[in-house]
Amino acid sequence: MILVDGQACDLVPASDRGLNYADGLFETMRLHAGAVPLLQRHLARLRAGAERLGLPWPGDQVLRMEIERLAAAGGGDGVLKIVLTRGDGGRGYVPDPQATGRRILSSHPLPAALGHPLEVGVCRTRLGRSPALDGLKHLGRLEQVLAAREATAAGWGEGLMLDAHGFVAEGTRHHVFWRRAGRLETPPASMLAVDGVMRTLLLEALAAAGEAGCEAPLRYDALHEIEEMVVCNAVAGVRGVKRLDGRPLPESALLARMRALLxxxxxxxxx
Incomplete structure (x- = not known):
């Protein structure tokens, strides 16, 4: 099911600024037993992003009602997606200050084999930095698209992306945690393209248990120091990594611990 501004529809005008300029944001959420478990966190991130970009905000209540409608139609488990764009704007970068925005909500089946451990390789495509957009789940994801093509062609379950200086940043669709020299680490938030909902929840859970993860940079040439690795996102939760850059990793005690904390x-x- 797809809702466009509350109406069952799968079409948007060709003048939509999300299509023409990636002028918008999105959220991808897990649907479980007819509800979105982390909905409040997703809406908070989406609202904060809309404020940064100056996008019209439809209101939490409107989005919640439409999410409930999709959840009822989907019946059970799946994936829900919200796309907010600035709406129609015609030609040119300058947005119409009177733009009313557009919202697109859709439901989808769960991806296959979510619980299986992954083989992770390192992509050639690097993540660029844009201080104005860092952390936002904006619509311009071409770097991730190119990296995901690489990962698929190589037969990996996920592709690890480096920043321009060769430091580990994140996967094409997951954030990463690892253990090396007995320390639990994750890339600094300043290196991330997206401020992850599940990553944040895991850091909070670790801190509450007195096991605070350390934000630490890791260069590509130090990948061999990693003893265990897990990846996470809001749809899959936490997943194990069985092979990293061609090197087998042991069955992860870190995975079991993080799932227990969650x-x-x-x-x-x-x-």
Whole structure:
């Protein structure tokens, strides 16, 4: 099911600024037992992004009602997506200050084999930095598209992306945690393209358990120091990594620990 501004429809005008200029944001959320477990966090991130970009905000209540409508139609588990654009704007970069915005909500089946451990390789495509957009889940994801093509062609379950200086940033669709020399680490938030909902929840759960993860940069040439790795996002939760850049990794005790921490915080819907 697809809703465009609250109407069952799968068409938008060719003049939509999301299509023409990637002038918008999106959220991808897990649907479990007819509800979105992390909905409040997703809406908070979306609202903050809309404020930064100056996008019209439809209101939490409108989005919640339409999410409930999609969830009822989907019946059970799946994926829900919200896209907010500035709406119609005609030709030119300068947005219409009177733009009313557009919202597109859709439901989808869960991806296959969410619970299986992944083989992760390193992509040639690098993540650029844009201080104005860092952390935003904006519509301009061409770097991730190119990297995902690489990963698929190589037969990997996920592609690891580096920044312009060769430091590990994130996967094409997951954030990463690893253990090296007994320390639990994750890339600094300043290196990330997206401020991840699940990553933030994991850091909070670790801190509450007195096991705070350390934000630490890791260069590509130090990947061999990683002893365990897990990846996470809001759809899959936490997943293990069985092979990193061609090197086998052991069955991860880190994966079990993180899932236990999430369960203690009410995240019981993991694949």
């Amino acid at each position: 369960a203690a915080h009410g995240v019981t819907w993991l694949a």
